[in-house]
Amino acid sequence: MSRMTRRRLLLGGVGAACALPLAAASRAFAAGGTASADAPRVLTATDVHVSDYPTVEAVRWIGQTLERETGGRLKIRLYHSGQLGREAEAIDMARYGVIDITRVFSGALNNAFPLTQALCLPYVFDSVEHLRRVVDGDVGDAVLRSFESRDLVGLAIYDSSGRCFYNTKHPIAQPKDLHGLKMRVAPSDIFIRLVRLLGANPTPMSLGETFSAMETHMIDGAENNMRSFHSSRHFEAARYWSETRHSYAPDILVMSRASFLSLTPADRELLVRTARESVPVMRAKWEESETLARQGVLDHGIQANEVDLPAFRKAAEPLLEEYRQKPEIGDLYRRIRELA
Template sequence: MIPKNKSMTKSKFRRSVLLPFVVTFLFLGASSCSEIKDKKVLYFAHSLPITHPVHKGILAFQESLNEKSEGKLQLKIFPDAQLGSERETLELLQIGSVAMTKVSAASMSSFAPEYEVLGIPYLFKDSEHLFNVLEGDIGKELLAAGSEYLLRGICFYDAGSRSFYAKERAIQTPSDLKGMKIRVMNDKMSVDMVNTLGGSATPMAYGELYTALQQKVVDGAENNIPSFVTSNHYEICKYYTFDEHSMIPDVVVMSSTFWKTLSETEKKWVQDAANESVVKEKQYWKETVEENMKVLEEANVQFIYPDKTLFSNQADALTKTLMQDPKKKAMIERIRAVGAN
């Protein structure tokens, strides 16, 4: 079942205008293109700007797929939410109007609840632990789980760690979050996490956040360094706290409808190209963080390095609540066991 949106946002209006065009191209243009040029063109939509390291990873995917297929299978990329928000592009995949997207695992959890576990605060010790999980049996299970909802996971991209940033004051301890409206993704885990830590979680579309910060609709937000910079939120928020409360990866997803139209050879091209792009995206991410830290220093953003145990201890109440569910408990224990090895 496709989740329902509550209001007609700008991105939803944009999608309603573009959808007929997208459908016409994919089901008419792409087929005639295939007959004439012996190639298939898959639309890949995502919400990040072209300066973001994840977009660079997608470009690497595009290049690798073109090389492997000798131009027979290609990606046409629509960045910067041109076809809608993460939630909306996932809906487009479900109805078969767009072939692929990149979304946060938090957005996927609204469609495929198995992904919810990836948003649990302080579940992963470090990035090595995270990718040992994502590139092992657990990660494969999660990617496959989305197929039930017409959303086939292809691979995970590095999205670093998420931390708090604020406009008016530094966040040194969880008590500093009291009374602060913090923008979060429209995801139950993100809402519960901020509320558990003492803030007032405010779900909001990412594209609306800059203005919301300007107009003091919210007092701050939480995200990784590259997103903090490419969104220009650092122009408004001068306090960035490295509490690193979660490490939610990005997910490359393909419409199950499109996946079924591919031959076995084409499926292998897609998966191999995606796997190669993962390696490159990780490097792009590392390089971008280093560059972005210099940008933030020059912009006089104050970095706060708190005692993270103050945050993790308080967040543990949420984890204990989740572990009352036997399935979630089993998955959490499996993930922790990977980190212990």
């Protein structure tokens, strides 16, 4: 069975599974209430990453906790490895209530939810610790609240470490080493424009398409974090990893607002609390698996090198300056830097 056929079958099943709860929720809203507190509910969650990826493990932990706390009345059915499509598709499916929960890269949310742009800007964060201070505080809360404007509920922000460039050609130590390279980027204006500023040719595409694109020389490389570089097995195609750490853009767990409102107030509170409690679970798994991933790619013979960070920061400055001129983004940028 082809991947596309399988996806259509899965989506058909998910749509059918969601139809009854959504219809019941609509009737409850019309009557001025919510779904019955005793009715069992299976929430559908998606992620493009593999089964043992830290964000997948964190959502699995949420499901196990909900099932335990509600005596099996509230559960999560988790589709990992992109079984239900790309992140852009998952965002739309969540907005329209076809699925309930999805974990997505914040860059994929930039256009529809502008406050996420502040988290994706180049060199806005100095380290993972800096990012965590920010997303665990008022800035993180503001970003999560912003999803309500377009039919989503922000549940949690998961960090994903420093994003770096990797390629099939040569080490990258200076921005000039990127000149002329065709580099895969996430479909985000910030990342497209950053790569162009650095002298490379940005090629937006999904994570799942990147390996074959490098093997067939459609692109020369990409940018991502070490854990994804390893789990996607991109290291088998790209032999050069360069520690640019140009972005610490996090991952975000969001939920369909219609699905969220169809839960009882008590279940909503439990879900939000459990999602927030999953953040340290994800971080512990991330730190452990990232160490193993780094050692794994080095053992495979990947050449890793440090870069001239001041040169990269200088090259990215025009993009930062432009976004700082936007009032909301400029305010968040200032608050982020105050926590550096």
